[in-house]
Amino acid sequence: MSLVMADSISSPSSTILLCPQTTTAAAAAAAASSQPFVFYPSLLQKQPDLPKEFIWPNNDHAAASQAVEELNEPIVDLGSFLSGEATAVAAQLVREACLNHGFFQVTNHGVNPDLIDAAYEEAGKIFELPVNRKLRMTRKPGGVSGYSGAHADRYSSNLPWKETFSFGFSGSEEMPSVVEYFRSVVGEEFERSGWVYQRYCEAMKELSLEIMELLAVSLGVEKTHFRSFFEDSSSIMRCNLYPPCRNERLAMGTGPHCDPTSLTILHQDQVGGLQVFAGGRWLTVKPCRSAFVINIGDTFMALSNGKYKSCLHRAIVNRERERRSLVYFVCPREDKVVKPPPELLCAELGLRQYPDFTWSDLLHFTQSHYRADEATLKSFFKWLMSSNRVDDCSM
Numbered sequence: 397m398s399l400v401m402a403d404s405i406s407s408p409s410s411t412i413l414l415c416p417q418t419t420t421a422a423a424a425a426a427a428a429s430s431q432p433f434v435f436y437p438s439l440l441q442k443q444p445d446l447p448k449e450f451i452w453p454n455n456d457h458a459a460a461s462q463a464v465e466e467l468n469e470p471i472v473d474l475g476s477f478l479s480g481e482a483t484a485v486a487a488q489l490v491r492e493a494c495l496n497h498g499f500f501q502v503t504n505h506g507v508n509p510d511l512i513d514a515a516y517e518e519a520g521k522i523f524e525l526p527v528n529r530k531l532r533m534t535r536k537p538g539g540v541s542g543y544s545g546a547h548a549d550r551y552s553s554n555l556p557w558k559e560t561f562s563f564g565f566s567g568s569e570e571m572p573s574v575v576e577y578f579r580s581v582v583g584e585e586f587e588r589s590g591w592v593y594q595r596y597c598e599a600m601k602e603l604s605l606e607i608m609e610l611l612a613v614s615l616g617v618e619k620t621h622f623r624s625f626f627e628d629s630s631s632i633m634r635c636n637l638y639p640p641c642r643n644e645r646l647a648m649g650t651g652p653h654c655d656p657t658s659l660t661i662l663h664q665d666q667v668g669g670l671q672v673f674a675g676g677r678w679l680t681v682k683p684c685r686s687a688f689v690i691n692i693g694d695t696f697m698a699l700s701n702g703k704y705k706s707c708l709h710r711a712i713v714n715r716e717r718e719r720r721s722l723v724y725f726v727c728p729r730e731d732k733v734v735k736p737p738p739e740l741l742c743a744e745l746g747l748r749q750y751p752d753f754t755w756s757d758l759l760h761f762t763q764s765h766y767r768a769d770e771a772t773l774k775s776f777f778k779w780l781m782s783s784n785r786v787d788d789c790s791m
C-alpha cells in the first residue's frame with residue numbers, strides 16, 4: 397500500500413476524529429503542528445459507528461478475535477546459552493524458529509523486571525498527557541521520533557487503533573542521550589522518564605548483542621560477526637498504547653507487517669493481542685511477563701541472505717482492556733552496507749539473494765515512500781533498482 401500524505405485526507409473526517417467542544421487547546425495545537433486530526437479514542441467510542449478510516453477491509457481478524465490458537469513454541473533459555481552450558485540446544489531452537497517464521501521468545505535474559513515495570517509506568521505518564529501536549533511532540537514528517545495518534549497525520553485509511561511514542565537510541569557518547577530527548581521534547585519534569593528509558597535502551601542494546609551471537613552460532617557464522625556489525629547500532633525505541641475498542645472486529649492495533657528493521661525485542665503486557673503468522677495461519681502469542689518476544693526483521697533477513705524469515709505479525713485490539721507494549725527495534729548504523737557474511741554465500745546456500753543497501757535508504761523508503769507491510773523488502777528493492785541510486789548497489 398502506498399503512503400498517503402495527510403493533506404489528502406478530506407475534512408469531514410476531522411470532525412469525526414476531533415471533538416471541538418472539549419478540545420479547543422488540542423485543535424489549536426493540531427493547527428500549529430499542521431496535523432489535521434487528533435486521535436481521541438474515548439470520544440470516538442461514544443459514536444455508534446467506527447469511522448471508516450479505522451476499518452480494515454479484507455481482513456480475517458473478525459474471526460481471529462474470537463478464538464485463536466496459541467503459538468506453541470519452546471521458549472529459549474538465554475541464561476544457559478550465555479553460560480555456555482546449552483549453546484547447541486539454544487542455537488537449534490532459534491534456527492528452527494527463524495527458518496520457519498522468524499519468531500522466538502527468550503527468558504533468563506538478565507533484564508531487571510523492575511526496569512521493565514518502570515518503563516511501562518513512564519510510558520503511561522506520557523500517554524496520559526493532555527492531547528495538546530502530545531500533539532506538540534508529534535513525530536515530524538520523514539522522521540520516526542515523537543508522538544503519533546493512529547498515524548492520522550500520515551495515512552488516510554486503515555488507521556491503526558493505537559498511540560505511539562518513539563525515539564532513537566545509539567548508545568554513543570556523541571549522540572544526544574535519551575534523557576536529553578525527554579527533557580527537551582516531553583518536558584523538564586520528564587527527566588526521570590528519560591533516565592528510565594536510557595537504562596532500558598542500554599539493557600536492550602546489551603541483550604540485542606547477545607542475541608546477535610546466538611543468531612550467528614545458529615547460522616554457522618563466526619560467533620562475533622553480527623555482534624560487531626551491530627556494536628554501533630542506531631536503534632528505535634517505541635512505546636505502544638492500544639486503547640479498548642468497541643468495534644474490535646473491524647479495527648486493527650497494528651496491521652499485518654514485517655518489521656523493516658533488523659531484530660525486534662518486544663515486551664507485551666498481560667492483556668494479549670500480538671499474533672504471528674506461522675504455518676499458514678495467525679497464531680496468538682500468549683503474554684509471558686518474564687519473556688521478551690524476538691522477531692527477525694527485513695534487514696536481518698537480508699543479512700542472512702534470505703535464510704531467516706522476516707516475521708509476519710500484527711496486533712489486534714479488544715473491547716475491554718487497554719494494552720501496552722514496549723518495542724526496541726535494532727537497526728544498523730545508518731550508513732553501514734547491509735550484506736551477508738561470506739559463510740552464507742557458498743554455492744550450496746545460494747548466491748546473493750538481495751542487492752547491497754544501507755539502513756538509511758530502507759528507513760527513508762518506509763518514512764517517505766511506502767507504508768511498511770508484509771511486502772516492504774520486495775517493494776524496497778524494486779524502488780532501489782529503479783531509482784537513480786542503482787549505481788551504488790552491487791549484487
Ligand SMILES: C=C1C[C@]23C[C@H]1CC[C@H]2[C@]1(C)CCC[C@@](C)(C(=O)O)[C@H]1[C@@H]3C(=O)O
Nearest residue numbers: 540556632650653655656657725759762768
Ligand atoms: C522503520 C520503521 C517503520 C515503523 C517504525 C520503524 C520501525 C517499525 C515500523 C512499523 C512499526 C512497522 C508496522 C507498520 C508501521 C507503520 C506502524 O504501524 O507503526 C511501522 C513504523 C512506521 O513507519 O511508523
Ligand SMILES: O=C(O)CCC(=O)C(=O)O
Nearest residue numbers: 636650664670711721723
Ligand atoms: O504491540 C505489539 O504487540 C506489536 C507491535 C509491533 O509489531 C510494532 O510496533 O512493530
Ligand SMILES: [Fe+2]
Nearest residue numbers: 653654655709
Ligand atoms: Fe512489528
